[in-house]
Amino acid sequence: MPNPTAAMLVIGDEILSGRTRDANMHHLANELTHAGIDLKEVRVVSDDHDAIVAAVKALSGAYDYVFTSGGIGPTHDDITADCIAAAFGKHIDVRDDARALLQAHYDARGQELNAARLRMARIPDDATLIDNPxxxxxxxxxxxxxxxxxxxxVFNAMVASVIPTLTGGAPLLSQTICIMRGEGDIAIPLRALAEEFTDLSIGSYPFQRDGVYGSNIVIRGTDGVRIDAAATQLADTLGL
Amino acid sequence: MPNPTAAMLVIGDEILSGRTRDANMHHLANELTHAGIDLKEVRVVSDDHDAIVAAVKALSGAYDYVFTSGGIGPTHDDITADCIAAAFGKHIDVRDDARALLQAHYDARGQELNAARLRMARIPDDATLIDNPxxxxxxxxxxxxxxxxxxxxVFNAMVASVIPTLTGGAPLLSQTICIMRGEGDIAIPLRALAEEFTDLSIGSYPFQRDGVYGSNIVIRGTDGVRIDAAATQLADTLGL
Incomplete structure (x- = not known):
């Protein structure tokens, strides 16, 4: 059975303007790979209602799981919750369970649960809460x-609590073989290998170090024995 | 007149598996911001023909400029050029102008322009070449x-040669105000500011440093005088 599929939606003008470098995509990609869930697509969109709603609908329909990052704070530019509700035609308002969590949090700190903070308790009907430790x-x-x-x-902590609730597949395994030759010198045997091991994904990533060209060959799949066989065959072919 | 819009398409299994952290999105985002071109969306897709073709068609139709990254090397997993040709219904084969560049390059190094390397001269009809210094x-x-x-x-060098050929708009200017208060304490005056300065984009980015909450308020727009006015008004309102 193929692994479940996933997509990520990163919401934030600050990424698209170059002000901030996204860190969450790389973290989620690694966690999903270990869980045996294939991340197939990532989209980054701005803090724009229509753009968010359209992306949520497209990704939710095309993949088994969708993960969003950003836009759920107390300020006016935090519109993700309302957009998700709109995408699924759900009513959204301050919900008692979320309000109780925030009330306890701010009471313990002697801070006021004001109207802005209460926005963070806006949760669509039928949604289940994700813990934020x-x-x-x-x-x-x-x-x-x-x-x-x-x-x-916060994103990382939420991912840690969500991943165990998902049905994963076989974790993606990989072996990397570093070859100190340019891609152009090894592309032909590499293609033959890929055509023989069609159950594996074989990628080639060139680099240059101190003026010398090299290639990292990454062999990925869910069957470690097959990966070993492909790696051995590649080494034999290239005389490594 | 509004600024031209842009999208980026990152092609690569290695990003989606978490093996590699993308660096090109952040670089392109900054360069486009300086050029007055609004990056509106980024998509990351795997090395899959149908996924690449669909994304190219969608983004090319929706935005003024599209930039892709990845998949144009000599190995079997480099399928971007063929996908772009398919997306626009163009014929693609080894083209004389690209072949001449590669021939000179490998001749100078005493290397063979073999079949794999010749794949890098596959260019769709009607395309114009982008220099790779x-x-x-x-x-x-x-x-x-x-x-x-x-x-x-290589991506950065190509961006440097492409940007001057594009019609840009007014560069996006910004001012960042660091406030050592949590977002929940400043969200209400911030919303009022955003509603008054509708020509500006006002974002709030929370952080925690040594257990103290703070917020970076970023005011973006194309008119420096308006940005100054908004920043001054925010400082007055919050008593900074």
């Missing part, structure tokens, strides 16, 4: 979409 | 799509 304001899951924070420490 | 194998532009390498040093 870092700063309390919860994420949520609606249909197959997991809505998480953009701040990396 | 780092390793010669050219990118190309077809319709509004600029096809560039995934290796960051």
């Amino acid at each position: 870092v700063s309390t304001a919860p994420g949520f899951k609606l249909e197959n979409v997991h809505v998480m924070a953009g701040v990396p420490s | 780092v390793s010669t194998a050219p990118g190309f532009k077809l319709e509004n799509v600029h096809v560039m390498a995934g290796v960051p040093s």
Whole structure:
């Protein structure tokens, strides 16, 4: 059975303007790979209602799981929760379970749960909350979409709590073979290898180090024995 | 007149598996911002023909400029050029102008222009070449799509040669105000500011440093005088 598929939606003008370098995509990609879930697509869109709604609909329909990052804080530019509700035609308002979490959090710190902070308790009907052990304001899951924070420490904590709830497949295994020859020198045997081992994905990533060309050959798949066989055959062919 | 819009398409299994952290998106985002071109969307897709063709068609139709990264080397997993040709219904084969560049490059190094390397001269009809000062194998532009390498040093060099050929708009200016208060404490005056300065984009980015909450407020727009006015008003309102 093929692995379940996933997509990620990163929401944030700050990524698209170059102000911030996204960190969450790389983290999620690694976690999903270990869980045996194939991340097939990532989209980054701006803090724009229509763009977010359209992307959520497209990705939710095309993949088994969707993960969003960003736009669930207390400020006016945090519109993700409302967009997710709109994408699924759900009513959204401050919800008692989320409000109770925030109330306890701010009470314990002697801070006011003001109107802005209360925005973080806006959760669509039928969504289930995602725990936020870092700063309390919860994420949520609606249909197959997991809505998480953009701040990396919070995003990572939410991913850690979500991953065990998902049905994964066979973890993706890989072997990397570093060859100190340019891609052009090894492309022909590499293609033959890929055509023989059609159950594996064989990628070639060139690099240049101190003026010398090299290639990292990455052999990926779910069957370690097959990966070993391909790696051995490549080494034999190239006389490594 | 609004600024031209742009999208980026990153092609590569290695990004989606978490093996490699993408560096090109952040670089392109900064360069486009300086050129007055609004990057509106980024997609990352795997080395899959149908996924690449679908994304190219969608982005090319929706935005003024599209930039791709990855998949134009000599190995079997480098399928971008063929996908771009398919997306626009163009014939593709080894083209004399690209072949001449590669022939000179490998002749000078005493290396053979073998069948694998010749794949890098596959250029769709009607495309114009994009110079590669780092390793010669050219990118190309077809319709509004600029096809560039995934290796960051080559990608950056190609971006540098492409940007001056584009019609830009007003560069996006920004001011960042660091406020040592949590977002929840400043969200209400911030929303009022955003509603007054509708020509500006006002973003709030929370952080935590040594256990203290703070917010970076980023005010973006094309009119420096307006940005100054908004920044001054925010500082007055918050008593900074």
